[in-house]
Amino acid sequence: MKSYTEYLWFNTPERFQIINITDKVQEIVTKSKIKEGFALVSAMHTSSSVYVSDDESGLKRDFQDFLDVLLPPDPKRYKHQHGADSNGDAHLRSILIHHESIVPVTNGKLDLGPWQQIFYGEFDGRRKIIGE
Amino acid sequence: MKSYTEYLWFNTPERFQIINITDKVQEIVTKSKIKEGFALVSAMHTSSSVYVSDDESGLKRDFQDFLDVLLPPDPKRYKHQHGADSNGDAHLRSILIHHESIVPVTNGKLDLGPWQQIFYGEFDGRRKIIGE
């Protein structure tokens, strides 16, 4: 099996941040020269997720609103301790949305539907983050 | 690496529709002659998901009821704009349930537990949909 691994680093100025990484993943697929297979896009933080959706600004706000209601970013609500405070909301969001996505590669291209884009979602940003 | 890709099309008369695609995926695995590996079943719509669960009619209704409470199908609640109206609920459901599932293949068979079946869930149907 041919395989190729690359690590990506992002800076996230906001605590909640959604980054469209489709072009970066396609570049890596092109560099790998893999024609048929898949790209495993896997976050390396326990407070972030990788998912596939539409790149539309209203939808990103809907996603944030939805998570803010379901898992409010209020440290007092969580038992999880992380240094001085709790970021339990970000960890539970990461479990819920999953740390990884797999995208098929066909003829050297990410085989996405017409509206599908790959997103890195950071739920406890304001620090360097890493994806693979 | 041996790989084989096939695209499936479904017609979904209902807006919310769950389709058991296990047999179709097994047929494709058989056709591929792959003995050891996995099947990546990936939806190509941003309003649909692929997941593994039990094929039981009560459970399908539970799943719909759960999503209807969590993400009500009411366009006014969402900022996402899609043509004339909003289908934000369907997009968020797709993110939540994920667009893809991976199923191990052992000795040419989908290596599922005794109750596991593969489902395509369309959350904004009434049009042609595609899976891979």
Added chain:
Amino acid sequence: MKSYTEYLWFNTPERFQIINITDKVQEIVTKSKIKEGFALVSAMHTSSSVYVSDDESGLKRDFQDFLDVLLPPDPKRYKHQHGADSNGDAHLRSILIHHESIVPVTNGKLDLGPWQQIFYGEFDGRRKIIGE
């Protein structure tokens, strides 16, 4: 493609049980002699999930609390029938958290972030369970 499959069995004395299986998965990766690729960790029950998160006791309680609110373990709330009673909550939790996770393998090691661990979550335990 080189591949290697192993089945794991767990006993779960509690109905809701989270098991850190990272070491077991790493052992299997080592045994497989696979250097570059990935590990597909797939639950074979329709009432369980595999996910990646932090191994912290407060977070595990947050996760249980979150699921208990979102999908209360009350058979009367679900239409799903399973033998004498309903375990619809466990099935919906399994769909939501997904039955499988994929972890990259680089140079023979699970390529996890510093806090990432692999968990098997059983939502209807008190019986033998199996993972692959």
